[in-house]
Amino acid sequence: MISLRGLIAVALVLLAATVISLPEPGGAAVEYFPVPAVGSSKNDGNDAGLIVPILITDPDGELRYIVAPMIVHNSIVGTRGALNVFRYEPGGREMRFIGSFTEQIERKLLFSYADPAFNQGRYSLNFGASFFKNATSRFFDLGQATQETKETNYTARESRLNWRFGVYANEVTQISIGQRFRDVHLQKGATDLPFTVDRFPTVDGVQGESIILGHRATFYYDTRNNLVTPTDGMAVTAYAEMNQNLRNGDHPLYSRYEIEVKKLFPSESKRAVLVVRADLQATIGSQVPFFEQSSLGGQNSLRGYGVDRFIDKHLLSLSVEERIHIARAKVAGVSADFEIAPFLDTGQVFNDYKKVSFNDYRITPGVGFRGIVRPNVVGRVDYGFSPEGGAVFAGLDFPY
Numbered sequence: 001m002i003s004l005r006g007l008i009a010v011a012l013v014l015l016a017a018t019v020i021s022l023p024e025p026g027g028a029a030v031e032y033f034p035v036p037a038v039g040s041s042k043n044d045g046n047d048a049g050l051i052v053p054i055l056i057t058d059p060d061g062e063l064r065y066i067v068a069p070m071i072v073h074n075s076i077v078g079t080r081g082a083l084n085v086f087r088y089e090p091g092g093r094e095m096r097f098i099g100s101f102t103e104q105i106e107r108k109l110l111f112s113y114a115d116p117a118f119n120q121g122r123y124s125l126n127f128g129a130s131f132f133k134n135a136t137s138r139f140f141d142l143g144q145a146t147q148e149t150k151e152t153n154y155t156a157r158e159s160r161l162n163w164r165f166g167v168y169a170n171e172v173t174q175i176s177i178g179q180r181f182r183d184v185h186l187q188k189g190a191t192d193l194p195f196t197v198d199r200f201p202t203v204d205g206v207q208g209e210s211i212i213l214g215h216r217a218t219f220y221y222d223t224r225n226n227l228v229t230p231t232d233g234m235a236v237t238a239y240a241e242m243n244q245n246l247r248n249g250d251h252p253l254y255s256r257y258e259i260e261v262k263k264l265f266p267s268e269s270k271r272a273v274l275v276v277r278a279d280l281q282a283t284i285g286s287q288v289p290f291f292e293q294s295s296l297g298g299q300n301s302l303r304g305y306g307v308d309r310f311i312d313k314h315l316l317s318l319s320v321e322e323r324i325h326i327a328r329a330k331v332a333g334v335s336a337d338f339e340i341a342p343f344l345d346t347g348q349v350f351n352d353y354k355k356v357s358f359n360d361y362r363i364t365p366g367v368g369f370r371g372i373v374r375p376n377v378v379g380r381v382d383y384g385f386s387p388e389g390g391a392v393f394a395g396l397d398f399p400y
Contacts, residue, residue, distance in 0.1 A: 031055045033331065037072050039381070042306030042391035043136045045076035055334055063334060063373060064088055077135055077190050078103030088376045091117040092227060105135035105155055105190050116227060124166035124174060133157045135190035141200060142290060142312050144348050144360050148388050153189035154196040156291070158182065166220070174220040182212040184291060205289025209247055212292060214256075216241040224264065228397070229374050231273050235262045245289065254285020256292075262400055271325040277400040279347075281315040288313065296347045296362070299393035300400060303345055304364030304386030310349045316356065317347030319400060323370070334373050341368035343399075345384065362386070368399075 037049040049072030056065035068084040082100035089095075098110040112128035135155045140146040159182075166176030186197055186206060197206055216239050224233030238259040245252050258281045265274040279301075281294040290311055296302045297309030301317055321343035328337050345364045350356055366384035381394045 029057045029061075031057075031334070037070055039394050040392050042389070043138050045074050045136065047072045047074050049073055049080075057334065061334075062088075063376060066377065074102070076104075077106050080106070082108075086377075091115070091121075093117075094376070102135075106133050108132040122168060124164075124168070124176065126178075127163040128161075130160045131158070133187075137189065137196075138193075138306055138308065139196045139200065139203075139290065139311075140309065142203065142293070142351070144310055144312065144350060144362075146310065150199075151193055152196040152199045153191040153193035155187040155189050157185045157187050164216075164218070166218075172221060172223050174222075176218045176220070178216050178218070180212075180214045180216070182210075182214070184210045184212070184289070203290050204287045205291055210289045210291075211246040212243055212289070213246060214241050214243045224262075226375050228376055229372055229378060230264055231270065232264050232266050234264070236260070243285075243292070245287075248287055251286040254283065254288045254292075257282045257284075273323045275319075275321045275323060275400070277317075277319045277321075279315065279317045283313040294349055296349055299382065299395050301345060302347055302362055302364050302386070303343070303366050303382050303384030303393060303399070304390050305362070305384070305388060306391055309388075310362070312349035313351045314353065315347065315349050317345070319343065319345045319347075321368070321399070331371075331373075337372045337374065339368075339370040339372065341370060341382075342366070343368060343382070343384075366390075370398075 037051040039047045051070040054067040066086040070082045080102040085097040087095040100108045110130040118125040162180040164178030166174045218239040221236040224230035294315035295308040297305035298307035364384045368382035371379045
């Protein structure tokens with residue numbers, strides 16, 4: 001049953017959606033199409049509800065806004081009212097706002113702004129802020145060999161701030177600097193599983209509050225033909241980051257490093273695109289909180305497992321996905337492409353590079369379904385198989 005608090009949250013969401021979705025002057029078009037919101041996630045339980053995307057286009061037919069109020073009942077945390085607002089501008093500028101209120105524990109507020117062609121294309125600018133409480137987070141201990149029977153639950157109460165400023169060396173190369181702030185506190189979760197703080201009291205990051213201040217330098221090389229919905233090209237990202245755990249007086253400093261390579265191989269007809277992604281991560285330092293270490297599992301890696309299923313200091317992973325075009329149709333007045341995407345994810349986490357073994361790699365095959373409104377919007381549902389029962393994930397972007 002939906003409580004009075006839940007009804008109030010839903011009413012506010014729908015009212016805000018009505019106001020925000022009013023079209024801009026100058027002949028903007030507005031299209032509505034309600035769709036069911038049904039899903040099942042390894043960690044987050046079962047969802048059933050309704051989402052009403054509102055698409056607003058300019059007089060030239062270009063998508064400018066998506067406003068998506070949603071009401072969903074979740075089997076673990078109850079009824080959730082949410083509002084998603086996405087604004088798209090010329091030059092690839094994008095602004096996002098997400099707000100949600102759930103009957104039990106969970107809250108979410110997120111704002112982000114990205115301008116990949118800031119100041120007439122000389123620079124890039126990104127910044128964002130968020131606050132959320134995720135009541136279904138899982139922890140199984142550190143390492144690749146953790147057993148499903150050691151599963152615990154906690155609520156991740158987090159506040160985040162971040163900014164990044166980049167300078168283009170040429171059309172495909174960028175060097176950026178940035179900072180991030182992360183405040184994390186573990187609270188009692190929403191499931192009947194053991195509480196992580198009780199089961200793993202000695203794991204770094206479990207007890208007390210962690211306040212992380214990170215300083216990052218990043219190198220980008222990107223020849224893809226689009227940042228959001230690419231069909232050709234290659235992207236290389238490498239970063240080095242120095243972090244300060246302001247709540248740890250004994251070992252406050254640690255560093256993180258990553259190099260990720262993504263390559264797209266389109267077929268001659270352009271109706272299929274093979275995508276390969278390789279990722280290498282390393283964390284150097286003592287008493288690094290477990291949630292700051294490398295992890296596998298979730299919507300972007302080892303999609304047959306729940307989010308953060310395997311956690312340790314270092315990571316190696318490889319994913320292959322074939323995106324196959326199956327149809328094009330008009331949806332609410334906007335042209336949309338539909339794809340099927342069989343995939344294979346592999347990888348492992350470890351605490352010492354000398355212990356890396358091909359025998360320890362986890363492998364999860366699966367298949368994804370995507371709806372794409374080019375050049376800015378991707379909706380997807382992925383199912384990955386694993387010995388632990390598999391997992392289903394939905395998102396508003398490609399996994400990589």
